[in-house]
Amino acid sequence: MKLALFVSGGGSNARVIIDRFQAHPEEGVEVVLLVSNKATAPALTMAAERNIPTLVIKRAEFRDTTNLLGHLENFGVDFIALAGFLWLVPAYLVNAFPDRILNIHPALLPNYGGKGMYGANVHRAVKANGELESGITIHYVNERYDEGNTVYQAATRLDPDDTPEQIAERVLRLEHGNYWRVIRGLVGG
Numbered sequence: 719m720k721l722a723l724f725v726s727g728g729g730s731n732a733r734v735i736i737d738r739f740q741a742h743p744e745e746g747v748e749v750v751l752l753v754s755n756k757a758t759a760p761a762l763t764m765a766a767e768r769n770i771p772t773l774v775i776k777r778a779e780f781r782d783t784t785n786l787l788g789h790l791e792n793f794g795v796d797f798i799a800l801a802g803f804l805w806l807v808p809a810y811l812v813n814a815f816p817d818r819i820l821n822i823h824p825a826l827l828p829n830y831g832g833k834g835m836y837g838a839n840v841h842r843a844v845k846a847n848g849e850l851e852s853g854i855t856i857h858y859v860n861e862r863y864d865e866g867n868t869v870y871q872a873a874t875r876l877d878p879d880d881t882p883e884q885i886a887e888r889v890l891r892l893e894h895g896n897y898w899r900v901i902r903g904l905v906g907g
């Protein structure tokens with residue numbers, strides 16, 4: 719199973735996934751491509767250091783053409799995991815990979831999802847509402863933000879004194895521990 723990872727930033731989830739499956743080829747998931755919408759994303763260097771081919775896409779090309787499909791085909795991509803990828807996925811891509819695009823969201827959807835709810839915004843909102851629990855949602859991707867069917871959720875307790883940064887750390891730990899596991903469960907050998 720050939721996996722492409724889509725990122726916009728730091729790529730710590732992408733790193734964990736790449737390292738896991740490079741260390742365990744018997745699990746049958748090969749990361750063959752990392753796609754970034756930002757030419758300066760640190761994830762690009764991280765992937766290159768691990769001998770993973772990378773591709774930077776521009777917004778107009780992503781949204782208004784289907785060129786990306788040709789690239790994905792060239793790499794034999796079967797499955798896509800968004801890992802901190804901030805652009806809405808266009809219909810042509812969803813249709814080309816039905817139930818084969820996953821996203822991870824750093825909250826317990828349907829709460830704290832939708833447009834603008836990403837990164838620190840999510841954890842600030844969780845904090846502002848005094849939540850004592852947050853978590854992760856791994857879901858299939860459709861053409862609307864954060865609305866595809868949920869595959870997996872995990873929760874973590876929050877301390878009332880947690881700052882948004884501390885909430886982010888707790889949630890990121892859950893992401894790192896679970897995203898590769900869910901991918902393996904869905905498509906691994």
Ligand code: GRF
Binds near residue numbers: 729730801803824
């Ligand atoms: C993660 O919290 C992920 O859930 C969200 O963006 C963040 C990306 O972190 N969609 P990283 O780039 O994987 O470090």
